[in-house]
Amino acid sequence: MKPMTYREAGVDIEAGEALVARIRPWVRRTFRPGVLGDIGGFGGLFRLGELPYRDPVLVSSIDGVGTKVKVAIAAGRHDTIGRDLVNHCVNDIAVCGAEPLFFLDYFATGRLQLEVAEQVIRGLAEACRENGCALIGGETAEMPDLYAEGEYDLAGAIVGVVEREAMLDGSAVREGDVLIGLASSGLHTNGYSLARRVLLAHYGLDAHVPELGNTLADALLAVHRSYLSAIRTLRRELAVHGLSHITGGGIVGNTRRVLPAGLALEIDWEAWPRPPLFVLIQRLGQVPEEEMRRVFNLGIGLVAIVSPSEAERALAVLASSGEQAWVIGRVKRGA
Secondary structure (H helix, E strand, O other): OOOOOOOOOOOOHHHHHHHHHHHHHHHHOOOOOOEEOOOOOOOOEEOHHHOOOOOEEEEEEEEEOOOHHHHHHHHOOOOOHHHHHHHHHHHHHHOOOOEEEEEEEEEEEOOOOHHHHHHHHHHHHHHHHHOOOEEEEEEEEEOOOOOOOOOEEEEEEEEEEEEHHHOOOOOOOOOOOEEEEEEOOOOOOOOHHHHHHHHOOOOOOOOEEOOOOEEHHHHHOOOOOOOHHHHHHHHHHOOOOEEEEOOOOHHHHHHHHHOOOOEEEEEOOOOOOOOHHHHHHHHHHOOOHHHHHHHOOOOEEEEEEEOHHHHHHHHHHHHHOOOOEEEEEEEEEOO
């Protein structure tokens, strides 16, 4: 038996080192006050003392992009999936009132293709920079026995910070409060297993779909929005009682997570125009309305909960910053 090497077993250490060299300039552009050291160490270092917080609370989240990554792979478009991941994670901590500090990614693949990995991580870095979040570490794993040729997966963890007195935990929500829904940019990163099953039975990714006004790939790969700027603007201008990032579980499933005991939601499902992509999925797949509401965001990516006296002001503030938003319901007494 001839001697065996790691490369012959499917893992190319040199390719991994080459990837680090390629992405280092993009990663360094994300660095912000508090970052210590450079990429390539055993751990990312961040000094919280650099920041002017009196009673800081760290807020963390970890997530992936689900089967949206299969759309990116099939379409051969890898420059947006990293942006999806960062923005998703940013939103998850921003609804707690936190400002993002740093992000770490995990990129796993069967065989490392430098051009693909570089596009993915460049997207991560660009989104981190846009959100003021440092990309201080990550892991690239090459596992030929686990992933088929050309496949990869992506996950990431974020850490942010908020003054303890400025945390949003839903405790301020009251009966009668108004729900303000902010527009999503599409499916974001949820519901893709159902959407793919329905839509790919009728269209190729390159097909122009008249109802959507673009190709199916364009519609499905629309970047998951970051709501950080909108949240900052709202909180600067008025008292926000609670915030909900609409991911898996839909509007109700996510927003009731921030309600105190004894309160429930009353949603006006006709209060905003449902984007054509969701209409198409429901029609082609004959998906029941209740299932649509449970799986998809249906055009609402963030819900802000405010007092009735602040609702009109909230809408005006959001409109002035370029946001599409609607009153979509209220908080009521209930289980």
